[in-house]
Amino acid sequence: MKDRSGDAVRRLRARGRDVLDRIGPKFSEQRVIAEATQYWSARADRAWEGNSHWRDGIPDQWEQVGRDHFALFGKLARVLDREPTIGTVVEWGSGGGANAVAFAPHADRFIAVDVVQASLDECESRTRAVCETPFLPVLIDVAAPEEAIERIGPGSCDLFLCLYVIELLPSQEYARRILDIAAELLGPSGVMFVQIKYRDNADRAPHKRNYARNLASQTIFPIDAFWQVAVAHGFEPEVVSLVPQNDLDHNYAYVLLTPSKQDRG
Ligand SMILES: C[S@@+](CC[C@H](N)C(=O)[O-])C[C@H]1O[C@@H](n2cnc3c(N)ncnc32)[C@H](O)[C@@H]1O
Structure with missing residues (x-):
C-alpha cells in the first residue's frame, strides 16, 4: 500500500522550503551567478535536458515551442510601422534549438548564444537538419554576458530573441544587463521579441x-514594471501578449520592443 503519510511529509517539506526561499534573506548577486553557472554546467539533475529545452527533454512540446513563437512573432509584428527584417537573428539562451529550427530557415544568419557548449552543439545540429542558414554559436560566461557584444558586433542584429530565459536569469538586475546587450546589438530598425514570466x-x-x-x-x-524597465534601457515597447498557461508553465508575457526613437539617431 502507498505510504500516504510519507507523501504528505514530503509535500510539507517542499512547501516549507518554497516559503523559506521566498521570505529568507536574498543571496548576493555574485552567489546567485555562481549557483546558476554551477547548475547549467554540471548537468547534474534529471530535469536538466527539459530545463534546457532539448528535444529529448521536452519531447511532447519541443516542436510546438518554436512553431508557436514564430506564429506569435508574426502576429505581433503587424503592429509595427513596417515589416521587420529577419536578417541576422540572435537568440539569447538558445537551448536545444526549439526556436532556432523555426526562425533560422527565414533568416540570413542565425547566432545562438548560450552558457553551455553542449546546448550550442545540440542547437546547431537541430538547426542544420532543417536549413542551410549560416549558424554562429557564441558561448558566454554567466558572469560576463557583455563579452557577446564584440563577438557578434554592435548594431549587427535585426531580430533579438529571448524566450524562456528571463525567468531563469539570476536577478532583475541581470535581466537589465541583457536588455542593454540587446540594445547594443540591434540596429536602428531592429526588433526584440522577449518573453518574461x-x-x-x-x-x-x-x-x-x-x-x-x-x-x-x-x-x-x-508587466508594467518590465515595460518601464525596457523604456529605461532604450526600448519602446510596442505590444504585449499574455499566455497565462501553456503546456510547459504559466504566467508568460511576450513583448515586442524596438529601439527607442531618440536612440535611433
Ligand atoms: C529554458 S531553455 C530555453 C531555450 C530556448 N530559448 C527555448 O525557448 O526553447 C534556457 C536556456 O538558457 C540558457 N541560459 C541560462 N542562463 C543563461 C544566461 N545567463 N545567458 C544566456 N543563456 C542562459 C540555458 O543554458 C538554456 O539553454
Whole structure:
C-alpha cells in the first residue's frame, strides 16, 4: 500500500522550503551567478535536458515551442510601422534549438548564444537538419554576458530573441544587463521579441535563494514594471501578449520592443 503519510511529509517539506526561499534573506548577486553557472554546467539533475529545452527533454512540446513563437512573432509584428527584417537573428539562451529550427530557415544568419557548449552543439545540429542558414554559436560566461557584444558586433542584429530565459536569469538586475546587450546589438530598425514570466494578482513573492530548485521563477516582473524597465534601457515597447498557461508553465508575457526613437539617431 502507498505510504500516504510519507507523501504528505514530503509535500510539507517542499512547501516549507518554497516559503523559506521566498521570505529568507536574498543571496548576493555574485552567489546567485555562481549557483546558476554551477547548475547549467554540471548537468547534474534529471530535469536538466527539459530545463534546457532539448528535444529529448521536452519531447511532447519541443516542436510546438518554436512553431508557436514564430506564429506569435508574426502576429505581433503587424503592429509595427513596417515589416521587420529577419536578417541576422540572435537568440539569447538558445537551448536545444526549439526556436532556432523555426526562425533560422527565414533568416540570413542565425547566432545562438548560450552558457553551455553542449546546448550550442545540440542547437546547431537541430538547426542544420532543417536549413542551410549560416549558424554562429557564441558561448558566454554567466558572469560576463557583455563579452557577446564584440563577438557578434554592435548594431549587427535585426531580430533579438529571448524566450524562456528571463525567468531563469539570476536577478532583475541581470535581466537589465541583457536588455542593454540587446540594445547594443540591434540596429536602428531592429526588433526584440522577449518573453518574461509575470507576477500575477496572486502576488506571491519571488524566490530569493537556492537557484537550482527555483530556476523557473528566479526572475519575474510585474508587466508594467518590465515595460518601464525596457523604456529605461532604450526600448519602446510596442505590444504585449499574455499566455497565462501553456503546456510547459504559466504566467508568460511576450513583448515586442524596438529601439527607442531618440536612440535611433
Ligand atoms: C529554458 S531553455 C530555453 C531555450 C530556448 N530559448 C527555448 O525557448 O526553447 C534556457 C536556456 O538558457 C540558457 N541560459 C541560462 N542562463 C543563461 C544566461 N545567463 N545567458 C544566456 N543563456 C542562459 C540555458 O543554458 C538554456 O539553454
